Amino acid sequence: MPTDHNAVITSQARQVLKPLGLVRQGKSRVWIDDHGWWTIQVEFQPSSWSKGSYLNVGINWLLYEGSVGAFNIGSRVDVPFIDATGSESFEQDAHGLALRAKDEVEKLRTQFATLEGAASYYRISGRRRAWDDYYYAVVLAIGGDIAGARAAFESVPTHRMQYGWEKALAQRAAELHKLASNRTAFIETIRGIVLRTRSIGMPEWESDFVFP
Structure with a gap:
């Protein structure tokens, strides 16, 4: 050994x-x-x-x-x-x-094989942090639940907004809230976020993203 x-x-x-x-x-x-x-x-x-x-x-x-x-x-x-x-x-x-x-x-x-699985997790477990509301909102919007997504985006700034990153998250939530009803624009915006995120220490994703 x-x-x-x-x-x-x-x-x-x-x-x-x-x-x-x-x-x-x-x-x-x-x-x-x-x-x-x-x-x-x-x-x-x-x-x-x-x-x-x-x-x-x-x-x-x-x-x-x-x-x-x-x-x-x-x-x-x-x-x-x-x-x-x-x-x-x-x-x-x-x-x-x-x-x-x-x-x-x-x-x-x-x-988490499906969007509903991800949404169900947040729906059942509760959302204690601004991050929880943010990710829940994004998943709902991708899945087509616009009303639910907007409500979750609106909940993001109800959490503590003391630090710069918290205010930046609230700003991003507000921007995505405006796009939620335009599925094409919303998906393209999320795709851009994912690609920029992956560029920080992750390999390129060669195929299109699948949101099951």
């Missing part, structure tokens, strides 16, 4: 996640399931105190510039930290963590 615990984690992730179509992000411990305008992220998160890994899995919407790498839905998976220090079973533990990541990816693929 390699002595480098990072190499062990990478080896097990490659064995389990690569056949699913996930791609490792550079030389990091992050693996990406790329769906064009959204991704599922798997992060074998290191600890500041011990060699090993936590597991984070979640959705990253590419619907706002600069959002690459964020966990917009999900994050820490409820599994114990696997500790490489003095562990003779670390390779087995890493394999088990990769298998759990696979399970989480498959669940998210199913749950």
Whole structure:
């Protein structure tokens, strides 16, 4: 077994996640399931105190510039930290963590396979942040629920608007609110946002975006 615990984690992730179509992000411990305008992220998160890994899995919407790498839905998976220090079973533990990541990816693929699945998540779970209202509104508008989208866009500035990024988000929501009834213009605007977002550290998307 390699002595480098990072190499062990990478080896097990490659064995389990690569056949699913996930791609490792550079030389990091992050693996990406790329769906064009959204991704599922798997992060074998290191600890500041011990060699090993936590597991984070979640959705990253590419619907706002600069959002690459964020966990917009999900994050820490409820599994114990696997500790490489003095562990003779670390390779087995890493394999088990990769298998759990696979399970989480498959669940998210199913749950968010359609626009309705994404909208349903926000409808059921509630929207506690301005980001939640923003992404919910975009998904609704893409899906053709203009009234619902406008209501969600209007909710964005009802959250705290203290920092510059919060005010910028509210401004973007107001701009998209105006476009919501013009589907062609709205989709083209979202397409531009996605392409600009992908240009920050992600490969080019060669085909057209599919909004199922």
